Amino acid sequence: MLSYVLILLVFNLGLRFVHREYPQVLGYAIDIRVDQLLAETNAKRQSLGLAPLELNTQLSEAAAAKAKNMFEKNYWAHTSPDGDTPWQFILGANYRYTLAGENLAKNFSDSHSLVEAWMASPTHKDNIIKPGYREMGFAVVNGILGGEETTLVVQMFGATEGLALVSSGELLAVSPKQPEIPEQSASEETPVLAQQQTGQAGRTTVLSENLTSVLKKPLLDMPTVTHNVVFVFVGILMGVLAVDALVVARRGTVRLSGHNIAHILFLCAILIALSSVPGGSLL
Amino acid sequence: MKSHAIHFAVLVGILVIGISAFLYAYGDRSMQLTVGILTSLAYLAWGIIHHALEKDLHWRIVLEYVLIAAIAVVLLMTIIS
Numbered sequence: 174m175l176s177y178v179l180i181l182l183v184f185n186l187g188l189r190f191v192h193r194e195y196p197q198v199l200g201y202a203i204d205i206r207v208d209q210l211l212a213e214t215n216a217k218r219q220s221l222g223l224a225p226l227e228l229n230t231q232l233s234e235a236a237a238a239k240a241k242n243m244f245e246k247n248y249w250a251h252t253s254p255d256g257d258t259p260w261q262f263i264l265g266a267n268y269r270y271t272l273a274g275e276n277l278a279k280n281f282s283d284s285h286s287l288v289e290a291w292m293a294s295p296t297h298k299d300n301i302i303k304p305g306y307r308e309m310g311f312a313v314v315n316g317i318l319g320g321e322e323t324t325l326v327v328q329m330f331g332a333t334e335g336l337a338l339v340s341s342g343e344l345l346a347v348s349p350k351q352p353e354i355p356e357q358s359a360s361e362e363t364p365v366l367a368q369q370q371t372g373q374a375g376r377t378t379v380l381s382e383n384l385t386s387v388l389k390k391p392l393l394d395m396p397t398v399t400h401n402v403v404f405v406f407v408g409i410l411m412g413v414l415a416v417d418a419l420v421v422a423r424r425g426t427v428r429l430s431g432h433n434i435a436h437i438l439f440l441c442a443i444l445i446a447l448s449s450v451p452g453g454s455l456l
Numbered sequence: 457m458k459s460h461a462i463h464f465a466v467l468v469g470i471l472v473i474g475i476s477a478f479l480y481a482y483g484d485r486s487m488q489l490t491v492g493i494l495t496s497l498a499y500l501a502w503g504i505i506h507h508a509l510e511k512d513l514h515w516r517i518v519l520e521y522v523l524i525a526a527i528a529v530v531l532l533m534t535i536i537s
Contacts, residue, residue, distance in 0.1 A: 178523055181530040188534070294483035403531055410527070429512065431503055431520040435467055439499050442471040443528045446478040446492065447535050455483035 177410060184402065192395055196322040199398065200391035201280050203324050207233075207311045209284035210328070214301055214309065217292055221302055229331065232310025235259075235266035236327035239275070243325060244316035249456065251275060259329065268331055274300040276328040279318070281453035282396065287326060290451040297455055306330040315389070324389070396452045407444055411437050463506045470498045485536050492532040496525040 191199045207228075215225035239262045242253055252258050259275040276297050281287035291297040300306075312327045418433035420426075474495030481487035503521035507513040 175523060178526050178530060181527060181534065185530060185534045290483060297483065399534060403534055407531065429514050429516060431507070431517050431524075435464070435499075435503065435506075436524050438464075438467060438471060439524065439528065442475055442495070443492075443531060445475055446488075447531065449479055449482065450485075450488070450535050451483065454485050 177406075181406065184406075188395070188399065193321055196391065198392045199395055200322060200389065200393075201324065201396070202282055202391060202394040203280075203315075203389040204283045205281065205287065205313050205324065205326060206284060207313060210288065210311050210313075210326070211309070213284055213288040214328070217288065217301055223302060223304055224307075226306055226309045226330070229268070229308035229310050231266040231268040232263065232308055232329045232331050233312060234310070235262040235268060236310045236312035236329045237314070238262045238265060239329070240312045240314040240316075240325045240327045244314065244318055247318060249277075249279065249318060249454075251277065251456065263329060263331060269333055270331040271334055272303075272305045272330075272332040274303065274306070274330040276300050276330075277456040278326040278328075279323050279454050279456075281324070281326065281451070282394070286452055290453065290455060291328075293451070294455055300328075300330055303330065305332055305334075307332040307334065400447075403447065404444070407440055411440050414440075459509070463502075463509070467499075467502050467506075470495070470502060474498065489532055489536050492536070493529055496528045499528075500525045 188199070211226075211228055219225055239259060242257065242262070243249065246253055246255065248254055260270075260273060263270055263273050276291055278287050278291070281290065288301075291301060308331050310329045310331075313324065314327075315322070315324050317323065318325070414433040414436050418437075421428065421433075474491065477491045478488055478495075481491055500521050504513065504518060507517050
């Protein structure tokens with residue numbers, strides 16, 4: 174049993190090493206485009222009877238600035254280690270909002286699975302189907318985050334309703350309504366990512382200058398390889414446990430051991446949980 | 457035999473709660489990893505308590521449950537992180 178744990182650990186560490194050193198061999202196959210994200214997001218809204226959102230240049234600029242900031246300061250969170258909030262990036266792009274929101278994602282393989290994952294997460298879905306939004310912007314950026322090649326997607330929502338009615342003098346006095354941040358704030362992860370900055374100096378943080386799409390096709394797709402190996406491994410382990418239980422029951426062997434049926438039940442639960450994990454991460 | 461069935465019903469209950477919490481934390485990988493680790497610890501505790509009540513608890517049995525729980529945690533880390 175100990176050898177199983179060691180094999181898994183070696184596989185885990187080996188996978189990370191190969192991905193880090195040779196991302197063109199073992200990496201994330203990616204095909205994410207802004208036009209697809211826009212169409213998929215609006216299709217979800219329209220299926221619920223909501224008006225589609227328009228692509229806004231300022232919100233896209235804010236999303237691009239946020240993505241670049243995440244790579245440069247090496248963090249994966251709604252708020253930067255320096256305390257910069259999404260709303261500062263939106264205001265920095267001269268978008269005076271009355272309502273705003275942000276969805277983040279990294280390392281998804283395609284636009285469709287990304288939007289499906291957002292819709293499966295209650296807090297991200299809330300942003301996508303919020304009736305108050307009128308516009309949205311996207312940035313899809315490839316770079317180095319936490320020492321690994323990463324594709325970030327930043328989706329920003331906004332509405333400026335009511336502001337057109339006030340004069341420009343009054344505009345500055347308008348206090349933006351507190352935007353609704355997705356509940357799963359990543360502020361707890363920030364210190365860990367901050368520590369990882371050591372050794373990152375000098376490495377290029379942003380690999381793609383095109384902020385509207387990322388297309389990559391490594392020799393081996395990391396999530397596919399990982400899933401296949403893990404599921405084959407658990408299948409073999411469960412098979413060994415089942416055969417062992419059968420042999421012991423047939424021979425009537427008395428021995429001091431745990432219950433194989435319990436182990437199989439537990440591993441089944443783990444397999445069910447693992448099969449639900451999306452390809453990338455959300456925030 | 458009846459107590460054996462009750463013990464396994466408790467185990468199934470633990471696993472159903474674990475899977476439900478895991479699915480509820482969809483998209484939040486650190487939360488999913490935490491749920492997975494807690495479920496593995498609950499499984500380890502179940503194994504120890506079950507064998508203690510059956511009066512056949514031995515350090516080798518504890519080690520067996522520890523290793524199965526460890527395999528589960530490493531599997532979760534491989535897929536989630």
